[in-house]
Each structure stands twice: as structure tokens, then as C-alpha cells.
Amino acid sequence: MANIANRQWRLISRPQGSLTEANFEFSTHPVDELHTGEVLVKNDLISLDPSSRIWTNAQESYMPPVAIGDVMRSINVGTVVKSLNPKFDQGALVTGLTGWQDYAVMNGDNLSKLPPTPSFEKEVYLTVLSHIGLTAYFGLLDVGGAKSGETLVVSAAAGAVGSLVGQIGRLRGMRVVGIAGSDEKCAWITQSLGFDTAINYKTQNLMQELRKACPRGIDVDFENVGGDILNCALALINQKARIVLCGYISGYNLNKPEHGPANIANMVGKRARMEGFIVTDYLPRASQGYAALGKWLAEGSLKYAVDWVDGLEKAPVALNRLFNGANIGKLIVRV
Amino acid sequence: MANIANRQWRLISRPQGSLTEANFEFSTHPVDELHTGEVLVKNDLISLDPSSRIWTNAQESYMPPVAIGDVMRSINVGTVVKSLNPKFDQGALVTGLTGWQDYAVMNGDNLSKLPPTPSFEKEVYLTVLSHIGLTAYFGLLDVGGAKSGETLVVSAAAGAVGSLVGQIGRLRGMRVVGIAGSDEKCAWITQSLGFDTAINYKTQNLMQELRKACPRGIDVDFENVGGDILNCALALINQKARIVLCGYISGYNLNKPEHGPANIANMVGKRARMEGFIVTDYLPRASQGYAALGKWLAEGSLKYAVDWVDGLEKAPVALNRLFNGANIGKLIVRV
Incomplete structure (x- = not known):
């Protein structure tokens, strides 16, 4: 799909202290052709979390580090724009590890469907119901x-x-x-x-x-x-x-x-x-958690705020908001 | 029982840093007459533990502090020398919170009988089986x-x-x-x-x-x-x-x-x-622990050493052995 340009943030060096934009490279590449079983996800919202900073370290934690040269890892909400995987229809709203980029080709792993007719705003799937x-x-x-x-x-x-x-x-x-x-x-x-x-x-x-x-x-x-x-x-x-x-x-x-x-x-x-x-560790019990959280959210007992960042290009700088006191509520990049 | 002289170490000030003999007063008093339900225990062995130091602090921990003026608290092994309590016969080997002194008058609380014919040396009841x-x-x-x-x-x-x-x-x-x-x-x-x-x-x-x-x-x-x-x-x-x-x-x-x-x-x-x-917290399950420990001890799979201190008069100074590196094995005062 050489006609689709995909902007990506790739990790090129490991941060010493606070991370900077210079730890990443921002470049544009064509999207690879899909193979059987794969889906193309267009990222809408990118979750920036304290763990993002941990993933840039060389030391293995509960997940492997992001390798030098790889697209930076993140949990996103996106839309399936093309699918060769029967589990994901075109147009489906999904969440998964689709990274700091406009588009991700996924094989179905690390990707979940969200409710087909969302009763909440999309960002809920990076806040209360996430x-x-x-x-x-x-x-x-x-x-x-x-x-x-x-x-x-x-x-x-x-x-x-x-x-x-x-x-x-x-x-x-x-x-x-x-x-x-x-x-x-x-x-x-x-x-x-x-x-x-x-x-x-x-x-x-x-x-x-x-x-x-x-x-x-x-x-x-x-x-x-x-x-x-x-x-x-x-x-x-x-x-x-x-x-x-x-x-x-x-x-x-x-x-x-x-x-x-x-x-x-x-x-x-x-x-x-x-x-x-x-x-x-609690993913096997996720449905129990979502049921309780969804009920509280629907009845107005749980509130959330979003700290919006507009533009994929701002992701690295925005991540520091989690550490410099600027952030209130959930930090999300609108791609 | 004015005819029985009882040497006692009483706490008279709270240690700042390492405790010293000056935090205690060593004095001799006659033993009080027994009332119904009481027993007179002659202390044989006194256990010195790191928690002894904690008990001399003013701050409440898992047990109340030793009050200023009170006999210093310790877990001992002793012998019942007189009893007005049907649960404890004269001559019985007992363990309990009988303190830094030659004799203790106990009402039966904080006192337990040890096996009537001990198959182990007495110190076992301050080491493996304690x-x-x-x-x-x-x-x-x-x-x-x-x-x-x-x-x-x-x-x-x-x-x-x-x-x-x-x-x-x-x-x-x-x-x-x-x-x-x-x-x-x-x-x-x-x-x-x-x-x-x-x-x-x-x-x-x-x-x-x-x-x-x-x-x-x-x-x-x-x-x-x-x-x-x-x-x-x-x-x-x-x-x-x-x-x-x-x-x-x-x-x-x-x-x-x-x-x-x-x-x-x-x-x-x-x-x-x-x-x-x-x-x-585990006293309700003590019998389970003693069964396993006793079996290992009897078959020679568990060894212990005792760091003996001879003489009640040495208790305060000896306690510091737990903090200055001198101690190997269980620190016990032979009264």
C-alpha cells in the first residue's frame, strides 16, 4: 500500500534521565501490503503512560524494552481500515499495542475489538474502560x-x-x-x-x-x-x-x-x-472490572478528565508532562 | 514470701541509640505472697531478642512498650516452684513472659506448660521449639x-x-x-x-x-x-x-x-x-509448626547454637550482642 504514508516515531537511543525528542526519529514510510490474517489499523488516540518511559530503558521489566530502531510502543484506540482477518471487520473500533504511528499492520495479536456501537466517547477506552x-x-x-x-x-x-x-x-x-x-x-x-x-x-x-x-x-x-x-x-x-x-x-x-x-x-x-x-496480571478478570467500571461510569459516579495533546508529532515531548507536574487526568495524543 | 529474694532489672529510662546498663536499675525485692490462681515461677533461661530493644522504646509497636519502672519484658523458660493454680503443678517446666528477674508471680496468662518429660535440652524451648x-x-x-x-x-x-x-x-x-x-x-x-x-x-x-x-x-x-x-x-x-x-x-x-x-x-x-x-499472628497454628520443627530436630536435620550469657546481672549489656555483631546463634541468659 505504497499510496498510504505512515508517519512513525522510532526509538533511536535510550534516554538518560528525562527523555527528549532526540531519543526518537520521526519519519514517513509507506504501509506494507497486508498478508492473510492481518489488519490495517488507523490510529485515532494514543495513550501516554508512565510505563512508556520504562519501556525506553534497556532493562527488561514486565515487558521487553522497545528495541532501538522499533516504533515506540503504546496502547491506542484505532479503526480497522482494511482487514484480511475474519475476526476484525473493516470499520471496527479496536484497541491494542499499535504504537506511535498513523497506521499499524497487526496480525490480530495484541488487538481487541471495542463495542461496535460505542455508548461512550472513544477516549473512555483509554481511561475508565481500559x-x-x-x-x-x-x-x-x-x-x-x-x-x-x-x-x-x-x-x-x-x-x-x-x-x-x-x-x-x-x-x-x-x-x-x-x-x-x-x-x-x-x-x-x-x-x-x-x-x-x-x-x-x-x-x-x-x-x-x-x-x-x-x-x-x-x-x-x-x-x-x-x-x-x-x-x-x-x-x-x-x-x-x-x-x-x-x-x-x-x-x-x-x-x-x-x-x-x-x-x-x-x-x-x-x-x-x-x-x-x-x-x-488481571486481564483474565477484565470483564468483571469492566462491568463494575461501566456501571459506575453510566450512572455518573466515576468522572475522568483528558489532558489532550493534538498531533502525533508532539508525542515525545508530551510524555514528559507525566513527570514535570503539568498533567491532569489522562494524557492522550489525538493522532 | 519475704524469705525469697528476687533480683530484678527494671527499665528506668528509654535508650537513645544503643541501650546501656544505665537505662535499667538492678535491685532486689521480696517475692509477693501468692493469691488464688497464681503461680510462682523461678526463671532458668531468659531469651534476649531484637524485639527486646523495640519494647524499650516509647512508641507502641505490636505490643505496648515496657513502662518506665516495670521489670523488663522477656520470654523465658522456668520452673513452677509454688502453685495456687490447678493448671500448673509444682515442678512443671513452663515458658512465658516472666521477665528479667529471678522469680515471677504469674496469674496463668502469658504462661504455657512445656512437655513434662522434656526429650530435649531446656534451651530448645527458646530456640527451635519456641x-x-x-x-x-x-x-x-x-x-x-x-x-x-x-x-x-x-x-x-x-x-x-x-x-x-x-x-x-x-x-x-x-x-x-x-x-x-x-x-x-x-x-x-x-x-x-x-x-x-x-x-x-x-x-x-x-x-x-x-x-x-x-x-x-x-x-x-x-x-x-x-x-x-x-x-x-x-x-x-x-x-x-x-x-x-x-x-x-x-x-x-x-x-x-x-x-x-x-x-x-x-x-x-x-x-x-x-x-x-x-x-x-501464627500462634493459633503453633502446633503445626512445632510438629514439623520437632520432627526435624529429632532426626538431626535442624541444628542450633546458643550464645550463652551467665548471670542475670549481665542481661542489659548482653542484649547489645545482637546489634554489635558478636552474637552467633540464640542469645540466652542463664539466670
């Missing part, structure tokens, strides 16, 4: 074992996952304390999303405010940031507290972090559990 | 979910708990790597206890040697020390690794630890679990 929503749902309820009446602390609380975690916590009857990095974020999570209280860790004394916000201690810490924020939370954990290690964005741009949370020692006497998890 | 053995057994197998073929790392490996953990790991078919602070300790755990290998963290490059000792990564880290040792272990954890937080003795004498393990960030992508626990 890996993001499942991360919040299973992370809080399954890994975190959240219970009504408990106190929940969420860091990066105005982020894509954190904002959902806090709302699910409220729906489950928890006291919810959000930690975020601006007054605007704090206002959004308390006034629009119903968090009980919020702390601006950049302008307030976090330890002091957290102590005030959690008079009965912390039962669940949903941790997206790590570092000093995790350290403050660990100082206030209750007996049998759970620390859900969903992310550790304070460390993702550091080549070699210098220190960790000293208060980890507190976990012994408090019999606390800290657990890292990856949402892919 | 809170120590149960800590090793349930910590490794239940909290740690240890499996045959996995790699186990144990810190403070020549200590009372660590030395048993490594042996149980071997009995369960694990590759066992011990970390200890002297060549003598390393020789003991490999040559006498059967650990696969040992690292002297004081004279060797721990990170480098640990990497060599764990060519297939670490599945279970049984952590007694914390700090830099935990940090090195976290660098090598495998997917779904378990870090059993049994103790954190590197921090017990610090008023305010300055930093923690930076590699905790590694737990996210590795979906690792770190869990603090206290052996008292």
Missing part, C-alpha cells in the same frame, strides 16, 4: 483489599489512575486523601471528584498535613510516586496496612536513585504488606 | 511462600532465626545464600548448617558477591537486617519475589534512620511483595 480503569479497580480492591471505613491515601491523585482510585475508594465508603502537586489539581479532586481532602505536597508540609488528614492512620496507600511521599505514608500506616505499589514515577527518570523510604522499617511491627503489581 | 522456630517456619513457608528450586537469601544468617530459616530452606529444596558479618559465622552456616553459600558483608563487596551467589535471581529474601542489605537484595529480585520483613535490626538503634532502600522501586515491575509479620 488498562487505566482496571489498574485502579484491581489495584485498590484486590491488591489493596480496600474496605469500607478505612483510610486511603493516593499519590499522583490527579493523574489518570489516581483520580479513579480515589473515586472508587469513595464509592466503597473509604476516607480518601489525595496528594497532588498543584492547587488546581487539589481543587479538582476534592470539588469535582469527591475526595475527602487533598494535600499539595509542593507548597504544604506533607508529613504534617498527612498526619492531620489521617487522624485514624493509613490503611491503604495507593502509591504512584514513591520516594519521599511513600516515606511519609509509611510513617502513618496502621496495623495490617497495605501499600499498593502501582508506580514509582519519582524514580523513573533517575539513572540511579540515591535513597529510598527510611520508614519502611515501620512495616515490620505494623505487619504491613507492600506489593507491586501490573495490570496485565 | 517463638524463634515458629518465626522461621511460618515466616519462610507461609509469608514467604517458599518453593523447592527457588533461591532464598537470608540476612543475619548466623542469628537465631536466620540460621533456622536457611536450614528449613535447604530442607525444602531451595538454594540458600546467607549474609553474615564474620568469616566465623559464614563458616558455621555453610559447613555445619548446609547453606549453599555465605557472604561476609563486612569484608566482601555485597552487591557483587550476591549477584554471583544468585545466578537465577532472588525469589525469597528473608530480611532480618534491612538498610543496605535489603537494598542489594531488591536489586536482584525475580518476578513475583517475596521479601519477608521479619526484622530490621539495622534501624533499631537509630533514633531517625536517614534513608531506606532505593531499589524498592524495582518491586513495581517485578510485582514483588514485601510483608512484615509478627510470630504471634
Whole structure:
């Protein structure tokens, strides 16, 4: 299909510290001809996630690194524009690992059909009804074992996952304390999303405010940031507290972090559990999560915001919004 | 019973950093008369544990602090010398929280009978068949979910708990790597206890040697020390690794630890679990643990060593042996 031009971002070097546009090459190539079983997907929306930064490292994590020279990996929403695979009709809305590019030729793996007549806006399939929503749902309820009446602390609380975690916590009857990095974020999570209280860790004394916000201690810490924020939370954990290690964005741009949370020692006497998890472990139970999330979304109990980026060409620079405090809600590139 | 003189160590001030004899008062008092339901226990052996140091702090942990003016708390083995309680006959061997003193008047709580004709030496009831053995057994197998073929790392490996953990790991078919602070300790755990290998963290490059000792990564880290040792272990954890937080003795004498393990960030992508626990949570299942431990002990598959201290008067000074590297095996005061 030499007549279809495909703009692509390929990884050409591994970032040291924050990634820059220079770690990628932006070039245009014709789309390959389809073989039997393949489909051509036109990307509409690209999800930028903290894990994107991890995938650019050389070190293997829960998925292999993006190889030098490969199109940058991402979870997208797109449309099937041509299909030689009976499972995917032309025009179908799909989601999958179709990368930082206009078009992707897929063999059917790493690609799922979305409901044929979407009852929600497309972006919902990169927010509430996506890996993001499942991360919040299973992370809080399954890994975190959240219970009504408990106190929940969420860091990066105005982020894509954190904002959902806090709302699910409220729906489950928890006291919810959000930690975020601006007054605007704090206002959004308390006034629009119903968090009980919020702390601006950049302008307030976090330890002091957290102590005030959690008079009965912390039962669940949903941790997206790590570092000093995790350290403050660990100082206030209750007996049998759970620390859900969903992310550790304070460390993702550091080549070699210098220190960790000293208060980890507190976990012994408090019999606390800290657990890292990856949402892919819960894919076998995805339908359970989507059912609950879809119901809450339809009835207006779960809200989301999108931090829109217009244009594929802006993807690399936009990714840094997740680490420099600029991002509120889900960061999505409109291709 | 004014005719029975009872020497006692009472806590008179809270230690700042390492405890000293000056934090206690050594004095002699007559034993109180027994009331109905009470028993008089003559202490034979006193267990000194890292938790003893924790109990001298003002902060509540899993048990209340020892109050200023109270006899110092400890788990002992003793003999009933007088009884007004039908559950305890005179002459019975007992174990319980009878403290740093010659005699204790007990109401029957926090006191258990030991087998009437002990088939083992008395000290076994402060080592393999005690809170120590149960800590090793349930910590490794239940909290740690240890499996045959996995790699186990144990810190403070020549200590009372660590030395048993490594042996149980071997009995369960694990590759066992011990970390200890002297060549003598390393020789003991490999040559006498059967650990696969040992690292002297004081004279060797721990990170480098640990990497060599764990060519297939670490599945279970049984952590007694914390700090830099935990940090090195976290660098090598495998997917779904378990870090059993049994103790954190590197921090017990610090008023305010300055930093923690930076590699905790590694737990996210590795979906690792770190869990603090206290052996008292497993007391309902104690008989299961004692059955297994007793069988191994009787058949000679579990060995222990005792670090004997002679004389009640030496208890406070001896406790520091757990923190200054002097201790090998179980630290016990012979009253």
C-alpha cells in the first residue's frame, strides 16, 4: 500500500534521565501490503503512560524494552481500515499495542475489538474502560483489599489512575486523601471528584498535613510516586496496612536513585504488606472490572478528565508532562 | 514470701541509640505472697531478642512498650516452684513472659506448660521449639511462600532465626545464600548448617558477591537486617519475589534512620511483595509448626547454637550482642 504514508516515531537511543525528542526519529514510510490474517489499523488516540518511559530503558521489566530502531510502543484506540482477518471487520473500533504511528499492520495479536456501537466517547477506552480503569479497580480492591471505613491515601491523585482510585475508594465508603502537586489539581479532586481532602505536597508540609488528614492512620496507600511521599505514608500506616505499589514515577527518570523510604522499617511491627503489581496480571478478570467500571461510569459516579495533546508529532515531548507536574487526568495524543 | 529474694532489672529510662546498663536499675525485692490462681515461677533461661530493644522504646509497636519502672519484658523458660493454680503443678517446666528477674508471680496468662518429660535440652524451648522456630517456619513457608528450586537469601544468617530459616530452606529444596558479618559465622552456616553459600558483608563487596551467589535471581529474601542489605537484595529480585520483613535490626538503634532502600522501586515491575509479620499472628497454628520443627530436630536435620550469657546481672549489656555483631546463634541468659 505504497499510496498510504505512515508517519512513525522510532526509538533511536535510550534516554538518560528525562527523555527528549532526540531519543526518537520521526519519519514517513509507506504501509506494507497486508498478508492473510492481518489488519490495517488507523490510529485515532494514543495513550501516554508512565510505563512508556520504562519501556525506553534497556532493562527488561514486565515487558521487553522497545528495541532501538522499533516504533515506540503504546496502547491506542484505532479503526480497522482494511482487514484480511475474519475476526476484525473493516470499520471496527479496536484497541491494542499499535504504537506511535498513523497506521499499524497487526496480525490480530495484541488487538481487541471495542463495542461496535460505542455508548461512550472513544477516549473512555483509554481511561475508565481500559488498562487505566482496571489498574485502579484491581489495584485498590484486590491488591489493596480496600474496605469500607478505612483510610486511603493516593499519590499522583490527579493523574489518570489516581483520580479513579480515589473515586472508587469513595464509592466503597473509604476516607480518601489525595496528594497532588498543584492547587488546581487539589481543587479538582476534592470539588469535582469527591475526595475527602487533598494535600499539595509542593507548597504544604506533607508529613504534617498527612498526619492531620489521617487522624485514624493509613490503611491503604495507593502509591504512584514513591520516594519521599511513600516515606511519609509509611510513617502513618496502621496495623495490617497495605501499600499498593502501582508506580514509582519519582524514580523513573533517575539513572540511579540515591535513597529510598527510611520508614519502611515501620512495616515490620505494623505487619504491613507492600506489593507491586501490573495490570496485565488481571486481564483474565477484565470483564468483571469492566462491568463494575461501566456501571459506575453510566450512572455518573466515576468522572475522568483528558489532558489532550493534538498531533502525533508532539508525542515525545508530551510524555514528559507525566513527570514535570503539568498533567491532569489522562494524557492522550489525538493522532 | 519475704524469705525469697528476687533480683530484678527494671527499665528506668528509654535508650537513645544503643541501650546501656544505665537505662535499667538492678535491685532486689521480696517475692509477693501468692493469691488464688497464681503461680510462682523461678526463671532458668531468659531469651534476649531484637524485639527486646523495640519494647524499650516509647512508641507502641505490636505490643505496648515496657513502662518506665516495670521489670523488663522477656520470654523465658522456668520452673513452677509454688502453685495456687490447678493448671500448673509444682515442678512443671513452663515458658512465658516472666521477665528479667529471678522469680515471677504469674496469674496463668502469658504462661504455657512445656512437655513434662522434656526429650530435649531446656534451651530448645527458646530456640527451635519456641517463638524463634515458629518465626522461621511460618515466616519462610507461609509469608514467604517458599518453593523447592527457588533461591532464598537470608540476612543475619548466623542469628537465631536466620540460621533456622536457611536450614528449613535447604530442607525444602531451595538454594540458600546467607549474609553474615564474620568469616566465623559464614563458616558455621555453610559447613555445619548446609547453606549453599555465605557472604561476609563486612569484608566482601555485597552487591557483587550476591549477584554471583544468585545466578537465577532472588525469589525469597528473608530480611532480618534491612538498610543496605535489603537494598542489594531488591536489586536482584525475580518476578513475583517475596521479601519477608521479619526484622530490621539495622534501624533499631537509630533514633531517625536517614534513608531506606532505593531499589524498592524495582518491586513495581517485578510485582514483588514485601510483608512484615509478627510470630504471634501464627500462634493459633503453633502446633503445626512445632510438629514439623520437632520432627526435624529429632532426626538431626535442624541444628542450633546458643550464645550463652551467665548471670542475670549481665542481661542489659548482653542484649547489645545482637546489634554489635558478636552474637552467633540464640542469645540466652542463664539466670
